[in-house]
């Protein structure tokens with residue numbers, strides 16, 4: 115069977131970023147189709163809620179965007195505020211501490227479990243009749259005309275052709291539609307894997323996020339409910355199978371050696387998950403009537419907890435460009451309109467990507483000159499107020515020109 119349907123906007127990928135974009139544009143009454151590869155779960159749960167122990171550190175700017183798109187009130191009761199950030203260098207001098215009082219904000223950020231975040235977005239999406247999920251489905255062919263872009267999708271029962279003024283690709287790092295659009299990517303394999311788990315600790319975290327750089331890679335402990343922290347431990351690929359398979363007692367003692375005793379004894383650990391890491395950067399983010407956002411455009415190492423935060427800022431800027439053009443009847447799928455968006459986002463995306471990538475280089479090896487300079491760097495960051503303010507603005511996501519959604523204004 116074959117049929118053709120027209121949408122104001124098509125979003126390929128209904129993950130955190132694609133779902134947030136649909137919500138940001140919901141007040142504009144656009145007809146939005148979300149093409150998602152995974153089947154519906156039958157509940158409001160996201161595709162991978164039961165297999166993902168990820169806790170996401172949200173920057174303060176992300177809280178504001180989630181407020182603007184109507185999700186924060188569902189998330190807030192389960193969000194753990196970050197009042198302090200403690201950055202240290204295992205086995206060497208040098209510490210930087212960031213504090214809520216230095217930022218003049220109620221929190222530097224928040225830690226939210228992946229499933230809480232995705233459920234809040236999915237629940238909110240259900241409230242809008244003009245947002246339609248097309249799932250399970252994938253784009254298999256694209257025809258780009260001057261006025262419209264046409265996509266052929268394959269679903270369980272049939273092939274269908276959909277058309278739209280703009281196709282937004284939010285399919286994550288391994289996007290097939292990005293390939294169909296023939297957009298090349300720069301890829302860098304770090305040879306590292308992240309192990310995530312939750313641990314119970316003897317001492318309270320006091321709402322502190324710890325970032326500890328070790329000679330084998332960075333290790334973060336993010337505050338969860340009282341007495342628990344989420345572990346994001348970067349290790350060399352070869353170590354990952356052992357660390358995920360070893361018994362809890364040995365795992366905890368190895369983790370304790372790496373992390374030290376700032377939270378006292380590490381008492382218990384939950385199931386561990388492994389995520390291989392790579393940097394991926396689309397060499398072009400727009401073509402006529404198509405744009406890449408979120409991980410489909412830039413897939414970062416999670417060391418600085420910036421991937422989703424950066425993707426949400428893409429959402430806020432793109433939604434603003436589309437809403438403004440739509441209000442005055444302009445073509446938001448044209449290359450002109452899309453390049454306004456990419457020019458706006460370029461600086462933030464480059465800064466965060468380069469910052470994250472340099473952290474890996476600086477802190478994942480033990481050359482004597484490097485270890486001395488990173489100790490000096492951390493001390494300087496701690497002692498020089500303007501540098502610290504810059505780091506706080508970057509950590510809170512409030513650096514540079516802020517979109518209306520980040521300022522709590524309607525589109």
Ligand SMILES: Cc1cc2nc3c(=O)[nH]c(=O)nc-3n(C[C@H](O)[C@H](O)[C@H](O)COP(=O)(O)OP(=O)(O)OC[C@H]3O[C@@H](n4cnc5c(N)ncnc54)[C@H](O)[C@@H]3O)c2cc1C
Nearest residue numbers: 127129130131151170171285286408409419420421422423
């Ligand atoms: C261990 C770990 C910890 C992290 N911690 C943080 C953190 O603390 N803070 C932070 O900001 N970020 C963090 N991140 C990054 C964050 O998880 C990602 O940046 C974010 O999930 C990206 O969202 P996305 O919607 O762009 O992509 P994804 O989450 O990958 O979603 C893509 C969606 O598209 C769908 N899809 C894929 N292919 C197709 C297709 N061909 N057709 C249709 N649909 C398709 C998928 O099913 C999925 O629903 C972390 C990442 C990892 C791995």
